[in-house]
Amino acid sequence: MDKLREKLDACSLPAALEAVGERWSFLILRAAFNGLRHFEEFQSALGIARNILSDRLARLVRHGIMGRAALADDRRKIEYRLTPKGEALLPTMVALRQWGERWETGVPAFPALVDRNELRPIQPVAVLAQDGRVLQLHDLHWALPGEMARDAGEAIAAE
Amino acid sequence: MDKLREKLDACSLPAALEAVGERWSFLILRAAFNGLRHFEEFQSALGIARNILSDRLARLVRHGIMGRAALADDRRKIEYRLTPKGEALLPTMVALRQWGERWETGVPAFPALVDRNELRPIQPVAVLAQDGRVLQLHDLHWALPGEMARDAGEAIAAE
DNA sequence: CGGTATCCACATGGATACTG
DNA sequence: CAGTATCCATGTGGATACCG
Numbered sequence: 001m002d003k004l005r006e007k008l009d010a011c012s013l014p015a016a017l018e019a020v021g022e023r024w025s026f027l028i029l030r031a032a033f034n035g036l037r038h039f040e041e042f043q044s045a046l047g048i049a050r051n052i053l054s055d056r057l058a059r060l061v062r063h064g065i066m067g068r069a070a071l072a073d074d075r076r077k078i079e080y081r082l083t084p085k086g087e088a089l090l091p092t093m094v095a096l097r098q099w100g101e102r103w104e105t106g107v108p109a110f111p112a113l114v115d116r117n118e119l120r121p122i123q124p125v126a127v128l129a130q131d132g133r134v135l136q137l138h139d140l141h142w143a144l145p146g147e148m149a150r151d152a153g154e155a156i157a158a159e
Numbered sequence: 160m161d162k163l164r165e166k167l168d169a170c171s172l173p174a175a176l177e178a179v180g181e182r183w184s185f186l187i188l189r190a191a192f193n194g195l196r197h198f199e200e201f202q203s204a205l206g207i208a209r210n211i212l213s214d215r216l217a218r219l220v221r222h223g224i225m226g227r228a229a230l231a232d233d234r235r236k237i238e239y240r241l242t243p244k245g246e247a248l249l250p251t252m253v254a255l256r257q258w259g260e261r262w263e264t265g266v267p268a269f270p271a272l273v274d275r276n277e278l279r280p281i282q283p284v285a286v287l288a289q290d291g292r293v294l295q296l297h298d299l300h301w302a303l304p305g306e307m308a309r310d311a312g313e314a315i316a317a318e
Numbered sequence: 319c320g321g322t323a324t325c326c327a328c329a330t331g332g333a334t335a336c337t338g
Numbered sequence: 339c340a341g342t343a344t345c346c347a348t349g350t351g352g353a354t355a356c357c358g
Binding site for chain 2: 016145
Binding site for chain 3: 038039040043050051053054074076077078
């Protein structure tokens with residue numbers, strides 16, 4: 001039980017949740033992934049209250065997930081865009097969307113996500129071993145520094 | 160802009176968020192992935208108020224993400240366990256954790272997630288094309304039913 | 319256009335006590 | 339052990355008006 005507690009505390013999930021673990025933040029993010037960039041676009045697309053939208057956008061900017069910039073031609077126009085850190089949430093967003101399609105709505109939603117080059121569906125997002133095997137929960141192990149295989153763990157063990 | 164609106168509405172993310180898009184639900188889920196199963200375990204591990212915990216557990220059970228069962232030997236002992244639907248959130252959880260490690264805490268957290276067989280680190284969760292290429296946001300396209308490549312789209316086009 | 323300011327309703331969270 | 343009941347403080351969300 002001590003060990004469990006230890007595992008929980010060390011996990012970085014709470015840090016991630018502080019940034020995006022809130023309903024509106026997540027929906028704004030999804031809208032951003034879909035290409036929305038302006039305050040009014042978010043507001044009308046999501047139907048969110050303006051004060052809340054303002055607050056959430058500011059929070060996302062503070063966390064470095066979205067960037068804020070005035071357009072060159074019209075200074076009053078502000079653009080919110082995903083930063084690299086924000087774009088790095090793509091696997092999370094896609095995984096959650098796929099889960100929703102599979103287990104909540106039950107059907108693949110359209111528009112579907114496809115590889116732009118091939119116009120073919122992407123793979124389901126999965127947890128993969130180094131050799132490419134798909135791993136389930138029971139295939140995973142929570143390893144302390146000493147427990148890991150040599151080639152992978154030595155950089156850390158050296159600390 | 161109409162097209163954007165359309166894209167947003169069809170996405171299954173909101174359905175997924177209704178189930179797990181809330182701070183405590185997510186943390187309870189994480190604890191469940193770490194092996195916690197009893198009310199008191201969750202309560203003391205997370206420091207959550209009992210009434211809120213009660214509410215969130217009930218919600219997760221209603222959504223079919225966790226199952227609830229009395230132990231055979233002691234009927235007063237209740238076990239909450241992840242259902243298959245709940246376990247299917249693994250890629251989402253791992254993706255978010257990895258994101259947090261990379262962009263929030265900056266360091267790989269311990270205990271680390273490893274492949275149980277090899278004791279080697281898992282791969283970063285990514286969005287993959289059919290041929291295995293890692294896809295970024297700009298590699299993706301939101302495809303309407305007609306737009307997809309033959310072998311993939313014909314079942315749907317037949318509707 | 320992109321916000322603040324204000325007000326109000328309600329949800330959420332924490333603490334604590336009690337129960338089967 | 340696994341809750342429910344109660345109370346209270348604060349947070350969140352919606353509506354609306356206003357502003358540079």
